[in-house]
Amino acid sequence: EMTRVWHVHPEQPDRAVLVEAARILRRGGLVAFPTETVYGLGADATSSRAVQGIFRAKGRPPDNPLIVHFAGARDLPSLPPAGGRLAAAFWPGPLTLVVPRMSARAGDTALAPEVSCGLDTVAVRVPDHPVARTLIEQAGVPLAAPSANLSGRPSPTTADHVLADLDGRIDAVVDAGPTRVGLESTVVDLTVDPPALLRPGGISLEELRRVLPRTCVAEPASGPARSPGIRHRHYAPRARLVLVEGADRNAPAELKRLVRRLRGAGLRVGALLTADLARIDLGADLVKSMGSRTDLEAVATGLYAGLRAVDEAGVDVILVEGDFPVTGMGRAIRDRLARAAEALPGLPPRSGV
Numbered sequence: 604e605m606t607r608v609w610h611v612h613p614e615q616p617d618r619a620v621l622v623e624a625a626r627i628l629r630r631g632g633l634v635a636f637p638t639e640t641v642y643g644l645g646a647d648a649t650s651s652r653a654v655q656g657i658f659r660a661k662g663r664p665p666d667n668p669l670i671v672h673f674a675g676a677r678d679l680p681s682l683p684p685a686g687g688r689l690a691a692a693f694w695p696g697p698l699t700l701v702v703p704r705m706s707a708r709a710g711d712t713a714l715a716p717e718v719s720c721g722l723d724t725v726a727v728r729v730p731d732h733p734v735a736r737t738l739i740e741q742a743g744v745p746l747a748a749p750s751a752n753l754s755g756r757p758s759p760t761t762a763d764h765v766l767a768d769l770d771g772r773i774d775a776v777v778d779a780g781p782t783r784v785g786l787e788s789t790v791v792d793l794t795v796d797p798p799a800l801l802r803p804g805g806i807s808l809e810e811l812r813r814v815l816p817r818t819c820v821a822e823p824a825s826g827p828a829r830s831p832g833i834r835h836r837h838y839a840p841r842a843r844l845v846l847v848e849g850a851d852r853n854a855p856a857e858l859k860r861l862v863r864r865l866r867g868a869g870l871r872v873g874a875l876l877t878a879d880l881a882r883i884d885l886g887a888d889l890v891k892s893m894g895s896r897t898d899l900e901a902v903a904t905g906l907y908a909g910l911r912a913v914d915e916a917g918v919d920v921i922l923v924e925g926d927f928p929v930t931g932m933g934r935a936i937r938d939r940l941a942r943a944a945e946a947l948p949g950l951p952p953r954s955g956v
Contacts, residue, residue: 606770608762613637613779616734618741624777625741628653632774633660635751635765636738638730640697640784640805641758641907642765643672643748644773645738654717654747660772663754667831669718669747670699670726670788674739679727685815686793692814695731697788697805701829702727718747724794724829734779749831750787751776757838757907757914757943760785764911785904786935790830792821801830803935805903832942838907839943840914842873846925846944855883858922862886865920873918875909877902880924889916893924899932906936910943 609620624634631653634645644661646653648671658665673679676690686700704714704725719725727745730736739746750758753768762778789804789811797817800808811818832838847858858874862885865872873889874881881892891909894901913921925940927933 604771606766606773607775608766608778609775610778611734614733616737616777616779618737620777621734621738621741624738624775625743627774628738628742628746629744631656633657633772634738634774635759635762635769635776636735636748637732637762637777637779637782638672638735638748639732639782640730640786640788641760641782642751642762642776643730643735643746644751644765644769645672645742645746645748647742648672648714648718648745648747649712650744651715651717654715657747657749658717660769661749661752661754663749666720666827667749667754668720668722668724668726668828669749670728670790670831671714671718672735672739672746672748673727673729674736674745676729678745683793685798688814689791689793689811690729693806693810694729695736696729697731697784699726699728699788699790699802699830701725701790701792701794701801703794712744714745715747720827722827722829724792726790726830728788732779732782734777738777755837755839757840757910758787760904760907764908767911781904781908783904785906785908786932786939787832789935790832791818792829794829802832803938805932805935807931808934809930837942838910838939840910840921842914842918842921844910844921844923844940844944846940847922848926855880855885858883858885861922870919871917872920872922873913873916874922875913876922876924887922888918889913896927899927899936902927903932903936906939 751765759765760782784805789806790802792799799821872887874887877896
């Protein structure tokens, strides 16, 4: 069964298309759609059967909870006071709140237990994309929507990325062009005190602290994960991804040596680097620029597309510049790269490489 593809304008989507997509969702089907962060794989969040379909299509681990997307904050029956303040500041937008499960219902309908993976919490957000919001309104139910990719792969920022992973496994894709933020939403756990940042994203820790000054950064979880994207190896290309630290200081010579060594071992080497480094001839099989270090928003927007492009060239190893600042969007970029990377045997651990 081929996946249907509808092309719509990102700001003024064709209503008839979204009515048809909403009909598929109400029947329990799966529709990928754009949000401001990445493309999501939507299913009726009140239907166990529909939500189970997401896990099947993605090959997603059953202990990785889903984010439930609402059309507006008014559709959530109640948020804790801290949640109300964050919602007022950042919704609609790339912020997910983990709240007690009891408070997150869809009108009179309980959310399917599968969205929480057995936890007594649920992750909720209001996306900032006209297509996403109109689709949720038309469906008349909140939509569970993890990223629309095979589990563990880089998240999709275009409809082509969705089809590369899920063509034939889902009913339809609404294509509204590339997404704006390019990294998944920031996740804040409001069931603990002080509130804890579980996953950095499009809303920075500094911005959160302007509204809730006590927001802390969560320690890596040992128990069940309350948030998607923090437990399993994630965001990873098929090739081995190696983070190159200290690239700004001693980079060109170090990188050339590393590329020479890897190619000497018979490996095809790709590199994803910021603009200044990408201009240097390092002897790699393929080099792509992530954009300028002075514009981390743009680096974030193009990160997954860059990883996929280098990966599709069939390289064995991808060297990626990794030492972004630990503030603002840099924190989110570092987080995604660290989760996608692995150490190369025989390379020094994480100092030079």
